[in-house]
Amino acid sequence: MNLFPSHPSRRPGKASLAKLAMIAILASLPAMGHSQATSSQNPVAMEFPYQYFPANLPSDATAQFYPSVWTTYASNPGRNPAFPMPANAPRKLRDGVAWSFAGAGALPLNGPPPGGDFKTAAYTFGMPVGVSVVKGIVYVGDDNGYTYAINAQTGKLIWAHYGWNMNMSNPLVVGDRVFVSTGSAYFNYANTMKYLKGQRPTRGPGLNTIYALDRTTGKELWAYHTPGEGMPTPLYKNGFLYEGTGDGHIYKLAADTGTLVWKADIVSFDSMSSLVEGSGYVFAGGTNPNFFYALDENTGKIAWKMTIPDMVATGIGDCTPAYQAGIVVQEVTVSSGDPSNPVANVLLAMDANSGKIIWQKRFPNGPVPPAMKTATPVIVNGVVYEGSPVSGEYYALNLKDGHQLWSLHIGSQIRAGAAIQNGIAYLPYRAGDIAAIRIADGKRVAVKHLGGAFGPSSPVIVGGTLYVSNVYGWVTAVPLKDIYSSTAATTAE
Amino acid sequence: MNLFPSHPSRRPGKASLAKLAMIAILASLPAMGHSQATSSQNPVAMEFPYQYFPANLPSDATAQFYPSVWTTYASNPGRNPAFPMPANAPRKLRDGVAWSFAGAGALPLNGPPPGGDFKTAAYTFGMPVGVSVVKGIVYVGDDNGYTYAINAQTGKLIWAHYGWNMNMSNPLVVGDRVFVSTGSAYFNYANTMKYLKGQRPTRGPGLNTIYALDRTTGKELWAYHTPGEGMPTPLYKNGFLYEGTGDGHIYKLAADTGTLVWKADIVSFDSMSSLVEGSGYVFAGGTNPNFFYALDENTGKIAWKMTIPDMVATGIGDCTPAYQAGIVVQEVTVSSGDPSNPVANVLLAMDANSGKIIWQKRFPNGPVPPAMKTATPVIVNGVVYEGSPVSGEYYALNLKDGHQLWSLHIGSQIRAGAAIQNGIAYLPYRAGDIAAIRIADGKRVAVKHLGGAFGPSSPVIVGGTLYVSNVYGWVTAVPLKDIYSSTAATTAE
Numbered sequence: 001m002n003l004f005p006s007h008p009s010r011r012p013g014k015a016s017l018a019k020l021a022m023i024a025i026l027a028s029l030p031a032m033g034h035s036q037a038t039s040s041q042n043p044v045a046m047e048f049p050y051q052y053f054p055a056n057l058p059s060d061a062t063a064q065f066y067p068s069v070w071t072t073y074a075s076n077p078g079r080n081p082a083f084p085m086p087a088n089a090p091r092k093l094r095d096g097v098a099w100s101f102a103g104a105g106a107l108p109l110n111g112p113p114p115g116g117d118f119k120t121a122a123y124t125f126g127m128p129v130g131v132s133v134v135k136g137i138v139y140v141g142d143d144n145g146y147t148y149a150i151n152a153q154t155g156k157l158i159w160a161h162y163g164w165n166m167n168m169s170n171p172l173v174v175g176d177r178v179f180v181s182t183g184s185a186y187f188n189y190a191n192t193m194k195y196l197k198g199q200r201p202t203r204g205p206g207l208n209t210i211y212a213l214d215r216t217t218g219k220e221l222w223a224y225h226t227p228g229e230g231m232p233t234p235l236y237k238n239g240f241l242y243e244g245t246g247d248g249h250i251y252k253l254a255a256d257t258g259t260l261v262w263k264a265d266i267v268s269f270d271s272m273s274s275l276v277e278g279s280g281y282v283f284a285g286g287t288n289p290n291f292f293y294a295l296d297e298n299t300g301k302i303a304w305k306m307t308i309p310d311m312v313a314t315g316i317g318d319c320t321p322a323y324q325a326g327i328v329v330q331e332v333t334v335s336s337g338d339p340s341n342p343v344a345n346v347l348l349a350m351d352a353n354s355g356k357i358i359w360q361k362r363f364p365n366g367p368v369p370p371a372m373k374t375a376t377p378v379i380v381n382g383v384v385y386e387g388s389p390v391s392g393e394y395y396a397l398n399l400k401d402g403h404q405l406w407s408l409h410i411g412s413q414i415r416a417g418a419a420i421q422n423g424i425a426y427l428p429y430r431a432g433d434i435a436a437i438r439i440a441d442g443k444r445v446a447v448k449h450l451g452g453a454f455g456p457s458s459p460v461i462v463g464g465t466l467y468v469s470n471v472y473g474w475v476t477a478v479p480l481k482d483i484y485s486s487t488a489a490t491t492a493e
Numbered sequence: 494m495n496l497f498p499s500h501p502s503r504r505p506g507k508a509s510l511a512k513l514a515m516i517a518i519l520a521s522l523p524a525m526g527h528s529q530a531t532s533s534q535n536p537v538a539m540e541f542p543y544q545y546f547p548a549n550l551p552s553d554a555t556a557q558f559y560p561s562v563w564t565t566y567a568s569n570p571g572r573n574p575a576f577p578m579p580a581n582a583p584r585k586l587r588d589g590v591a592w593s594f595a596g597a598g599a600l601p602l603n604g605p606p607p608g609g610d611f612k613t614a615a616y617t618f619g620m621p622v623g624v625s626v627v628k629g630i631v632y633v634g635d636d637n638g639y640t641y642a643i644n645a646q647t648g649k650l651i652w653a654h655y656g657w658n659m660n661m662s663n664p665l666v667v668g669d670r671v672f673v674s675t676g677s678a679y680f681n682y683a684n685t686m687k688y689l690k691g692q693r694p695t696r697g698p699g700l701n702t703i704y705a706l707d708r709t710t711g712k713e714l715w716a717y718h719t720p721g722e723g724m725p726t727p728l729y730k731n732g733f734l735y736e737g738t739g740d741g742h743i744y745k746l747a748a749d750t751g752t753l754v755w756k757a758d759i760v761s762f763d764s765m766s767s768l769v770e771g772s773g774y775v776f777a778g779g780t781n782p783n784f785f786y787a788l789d790e791n792t793g794k795i796a797w798k799m800t801i802p803d804m805v806a807t808g809i810g811d812c813t814p815a816y817q818a819g820i821v822v823q824e825v826t827v828s829s830g831d832p833s834n835p836v837a838n839v840l841l842a843m844d845a846n847s848g849k850i851i852w853q854k855r856f857p858n859g860p861v862p863p864a865m866k867t868a869t870p871v872i873v874n875g876v877v878y879e880g881s882p883v884s885g886e887y888y889a890l891n892l893k894d895g896h897q898l899w900s901l902h903i904g905s906q907i908r909a910g911a912a913i914q915n916g917i918a919y920l921p922y923r924a925g926d927i928a929a930i931r932i933a934d935g936k937r938v939a940v941k942h943l944g945g946a947f948g949p950s951s952p953v954i955v956g957g958t959l960y961v962s963n964v965y966g967w968v969t970a971v972p973l974k975d976i977y978s979s980t981a982a983t984t985a986e
Contacts, residue, residue, distance in 0.1 A: 105655040124699030162598040186679030196688050206617035
């Protein structure tokens with residue numbers, strides 16, 4: 001059954017990237033009033049919050065070559081979601097697949113954002129936060145309220161779940177379950193008035209929910225509602241979920257039932273800071289007041305919290321920390337005192353047990369970026385890779401002492417972490433490009449323009465394919481070899 | 494082409510109301526994971542902001558029996574959208590049609606709202622504001638970002654336009670154009686901080702837009718962006734559009750081009766107060782500060798503004814005023830001083846030229862209703878019909894002197910205006926019911942439970958059919974005779 005008899009190229013399957021550019025143009029046509037759809041029925045998506053197309057599920061034979069679990073933002077505490085495939089994986093998966101998937105309300109990839117720019121509108125559209133890829137399925141949250149499950153090889157929709165609020169979480173997958181959380185960055189009128197009266201406000205109007213869904217059907221298993229937003233990606237560990245929210249708490253839930261184990265009052269809003277775990281703690285940044293927190297993962301007690309002078313919102317509460325070898329790293333934003341370049345990013349490396357700052361690196365002053373003011377750090381083999389959305393620079397720093405190995409001028413706001421494999425960091429940034437950066441020396445060896453705009457969306461590499469979502473509402477699968485052909489490495493070494 | 498081979502009953506066509514209850518149950522099934530859909534393609538709605546199904550357009554022969562224009566909220570300054578059909582109209586239109594249409598993310602009609610209640614979530618879902626019906630097409634905005642055009646006879650989707658923000662406007666239709674406006678009730682962090690610093694904030698994060706769309710295709714003709722929300726329904730008069738916004742202005746645009754004629758700084762947010770025109774002025778209520786405004790429709794100068802003591806947000810800025818014979822009426826909310834029943838609604842009747850209060854009627858004290866705290870007044874033949882969401886009472890008052898003709902205890906929050914035809918007021922209220930009230934004496938002669946929950950959604954009567962939208966995301970067409978059979982009057986007298 002083909003809903004697009006006149007547009008077979010809209011679902012390209014193994015289309016080349018050159019073809020993807022064509023598809024982006026085709027995609028823009030219906031928005032201009034030239035749709036050829038002739039169904040006399042309402043399409044199912046207009047009717048119900050839930051859709052399910054089991055025919056699009058991957059086979060077990062294919063699913064086995066993908067990651068089998070996803071427990072935290074970007075899959076691991078170092079935030080590097082890169083997964084080689086073994087030599088016995090199908091050639092097409094090792095070579096990389098190409099498709100694009102547009103959520104409801106997606107924007108034409110080559111057009112401007114509505115309103116002409118994202119100054120006021122950043123992060124109210126599309127899929128700002130990255131995908132997760134488990135057992136042959138790509139999962140992604142959309143600000144339109146949907147969570148989508150997409151066949152990783154074909155790009156076809158398996159299910160869509162509507163959650164009645166923005167989904168800016170990187171879906172977690174454990175066993176047969178997907179966990180997502182929802183919420184937005186806003187305040188309603190009553191909570192704005194609380195601010196004014198010196199009362200404690202709650203951030204996140206409407207319904208804020210952590211959902212457990214069936215991995216293959218999208219069926220809702222349980223829903224836990226919080227007073228404030230649940231924008232950050234939850235953290236799964238040992239049967240429990242941890243989540244920071246807009247009501248100033250960290251929640252611990254039993255993952256099987258959704259029942260509350262404890263909630264810890266940290267006062268600060270957790271805006272977009274997805275918890276990381278390490279050394280027996282869970283860590284997150286918070287806004288209003290601006291602090292970085294370490295909580296005992298068992299008791300929920302605040303083990304330590306720390307701040308530095310001149311911190312401004314919403315840097316620390318929007319940065320997702322990374323952890324490796326007893327060190328937790330977090331980017332923050334400080335006021336520079338220079339009116340022409342009023343802010344700067346600072347990368348902090350803290351001792352996980354004490355909160356003592358081991359080193360800090362201040363990046364150049366610059367203009368205030370719209371919306372989110374920090375990027376996600378990535379740690380691989382004792383090196384931290386971090387961007388500055390303020391200055392548009394990208395850095396490699398020694399994890400132990402902060403020694404700068406190199407820096408690279410990107411010149412566009414960087415909010416995502418890179419996916420790093422075989423010596424190349426694949427880094428999306430706001431201009432809609434993916435840069436391929438040689439991590440040995442920081443040389444940018446290639447740039448691929450995909451269109452749209454990238455927020456804090458860490459790309460995911462599985463075999464020969466890079467998967468990335470954008471704030472125009474698209475998930476794109478790109479063969480690595482189409483970004484930087486000589487380094488396409490699809491097989492585990 | 495039938496997308497629902499196994500669920501033919503989902504699109505009922507001329508199903509009875511009893512059958513609609515069944516459909517609501519079926520509709521809930523996919524949300525519980527039992528969808529039978531087997532398409533192997535992504536449905537079109539998942540892909541693009543715009544959809545168009547020309548086969549579902551009404552014929553000219555049918556369209557002629559419907560209103561031909563819609564220039565203001567609820568179609569006229571009295572806010573009574575009731576249109577008889579002539580005796581030569583098709584029998585099925587005079588008898589009334591039955592269908593239901595669910596927007597993307599609609600809730601099962603007989604289930605609870607997500608989270609169990611609407612205390613924190615009211616108005617973040619569904620279609621809170623009413624439909625407009627022009628030339629055989631029902632137009633409705635959805636908080637999910639879509640504007641839908643639906644065949645008024647069959648309930649089938651004609652087009653869907655995605656506007657990247659909540660659409661709480663009652664679409665206007667003039668000539669070949671539909672005008673809608675978008676926005677939400679929220680503040681982003683930066684604007685919350687402005688409040689705190691005593692600076693002037695803007696309400697409405699993200700993209701706020703007034704769109705002109707082609708009436709029959711949904712194609713976008715122009716888009717005008719405002720800094721603050723555009724939740725109220727615009728007003729059309731003599732080739733111009735007027736709109737109040739969350740940046741504290743009233744805008745006047747040329748309807749053909751979308752170019753600005755003037756904007757008047759009123760400071761107050763226009764939240765949900767849809768402008769009404771009369772006596773050469775445009776009128777609207779505003780919040781923060783709480784004032785009611787009259788602007789010269791040609792110059793944009795504030796002719797007068799008025800307030801009364803103890804007014805509380807967000808009563809006046811959420812009430813859509815009505816106008817008749819030189820009198821403009823507006824409901825407001827005041828603090829009562831009684832901690833157990835802290836607020837009361839007050840209906841104000843003002844001289845349109847001077848702003849002098851001709852009379853005011855204070856309704857009983859009661860608890861603070863969630864979200865919107867006022868209802869839409871309706872004026873028919875010198876009588877004002879108005880509900881109190883605080884007390885759950887419904888009133889008829891003489892327009893000239895405020896003399897109370899009757900009151901009726903509904904016992905559920907009333908935010909909508911009624912549609913009144915042949916001596917019966919059809920009034921939706923929060924419990925998901927439509928009451929049929931005899932306006933001669935205020936006797937409730939019938940109640941029909943439709944399910945879901947009704948916000949400020951004025952129903953529309955055309956011929957023998959009542960059209961109404963709800964906050965669960967559904968538009969329902971109900972034969973009047975199924976609400977109150979002995980008064981079903983489908984022919985002009």
